[in-house]
Ligand SMILES: Cc1cc2nc3c(=O)[nH]c(=O)nc-3n(C[C@H](O)[C@H](O)[C@H](O)COP(=O)(O)OP(=O)(O)OC[C@H]3O[C@@H](n4cnc5c(N)ncnc54)[C@H](O)[C@@H]3O)c2cc1C
């Protein structure tokens with residue numbers, strides 16, 4: 384800890400290594416947006432109630448607003464900027480475009496990271512189960528039907544890398 | 545004793561953080577203050593689920609809610625617990641939230657969260673804004689003139705029904721508390737949620753062998769069908785032989801300052817037929833003495849109906865599927 388109360392933290396974000404000095408009260412969300420300028424991850428509520436800040440930490444979807452940067456020392460983090468393979472969109476991204484899964488787009492980075500996390504968990508098979516396990520991402524534009532359609536289309540194998 | 549306890553240094557201004565889903569939120573609202581946060585995630589001993597010699601199972605305090613709900617032992621032998629955990633919060637939050645933190649989450653009373661209003665739980669002696677305020681989500685059982693808040697956990701409703709035991713480590717050594725004695729009613733000290741003393745740490749939660757995996761059900765009623773706290777929830781576990789109830793456990797969530805069980809109701813059901821009439825009598829016993837306020841009196845009737853419906857669903861757990869028809 385230095386005299387500005389900063390702790391040295393190492394993070395791997397979207398495959399790149401970063402060494403930073405951060406104050407202990409800074410949320411992972413603010414580390415990503417304000418320190419590293421990955422502004423794709425959105426701050427909706429900052430209180431765990433909307434899912435806009437969803438990112439993958441060591442492959443698992445979590446809310447970056449409710450954890451601290453210093454608690455993720457050494458972690459592998461994937462934000463929306465790291466979901467595609469270069470110019471090659473991830474199947475979930477392609478499906479979102481084709482199924483009209485967004486309107487304003489504010490919730491979309493969180494929805495996509497959440498959907499990618501959910502597919503990895505492999506706990507949702509039916510449409511109802513997908514709806515239930517995607518309920519942690521609110522969409523104020525009401526694009527939910529398109530979002531669930533897109534996720535189901537990926538599950539049914541309609542999209543490949 | 546884990547180093548984390550030493551790091552707290554007996555100073556109440558220092559706090560522990562596990563998943564962070566509750567404490568980090570409370571810190572942002574200035575409801576909780578901390579000079580120092582001690583991250584307990586490095587304590588590897590608290591991060592597993594394993595079988596105990598007595599046939600039960602230990603849930604590590606730092607195991608996440610998601611990993612607990614999807615653990616093969618829990619899914620197979622304690623499906624009531626899986627169901628209750630999965631009824632809570634969202635997938636992202638369950639990936640972060642830990643079992644120990646779940647027991648220690650604080651109420652969702654709106655006034656507790658609003659630092660501009662009086663609240664005996666947040667600021668002892670300042671008064672209770674909810675009693676004469678908007679109290680739709682508040683308690684109908686066990687509350688006091690000082691506080692009518694409810695404890696919001698789903699997981700803990702199932703743990704109460706399963707007779708879990710909380711393992712505690714602290715400066716004075718290790719001890720255990722039966723689940724029924726872990727949380728408390730508010731009385732005139734609503735700022736104290738439970739019987740863990742400052743400086744102590746939960747190491748794990750033990751569940752006895754009996755998992756009621758054949759006849760169980762968790763029902764959660766709320767204002768939207770997912771990602772919302774319970775208005776009323778019910779965990780039912782039944783042991784049925786030859787169409788006779790040998791043992792019944794019924795725990796309620798969303799109605800009191802702790803998961804609510806009434807042993808007289810469970811005793812009444814012993815050696816009885818599992819019928820709608822008997823479940824209705826048990827529901828009446830559980831809600832005896834319940835008291836509603838301006839906006840939450842509906843919970844009394846809602847809780848009775850939820851108990852009856854959930855006991856019927858427990859007779860055939862398949863009927864818990866969305867859209868399934870009740871078996872009675
Ligand atoms: C939007 C939202 C919706 C939610 N919905 C639900 C719901 O529907 N149902 C439900 O049940 N829950 C719900 N939750 C609550 C969630 O389940 C809890 O926040 C979570 O379980 C807390 O665990 P944690 O590990 O994140 O705790 P933390 O926030 O890390 O800690 C909580 C408290 O426990 C203390 N602590 C943690 N671990 C230990 C330990 N081992 N020993 C001693 N002290 C410890 C900390 O010091 C802190 O005071 C919701 C939360 C949010 C944000």
Ligand code: SF4
Pocket residue numbers: 651653654655656662663664665666671672673674675690691692693734
């Ligand atoms: S019900 Fe309890 S938590 Fe809510 S305002 Fe009253 S004292 Fe505070």
Ligand code: FES
Pocket residue numbers: 425426427428429430431432433434435436437446447448449
């Ligand atoms: S910004 Fe994190 S959940 Fe809303």
Ligand code: FES
Pocket residue numbers: 484485486487488489490491521522523524525526
């Ligand atoms: S697309 Fe606007 S909030 Fe979801």
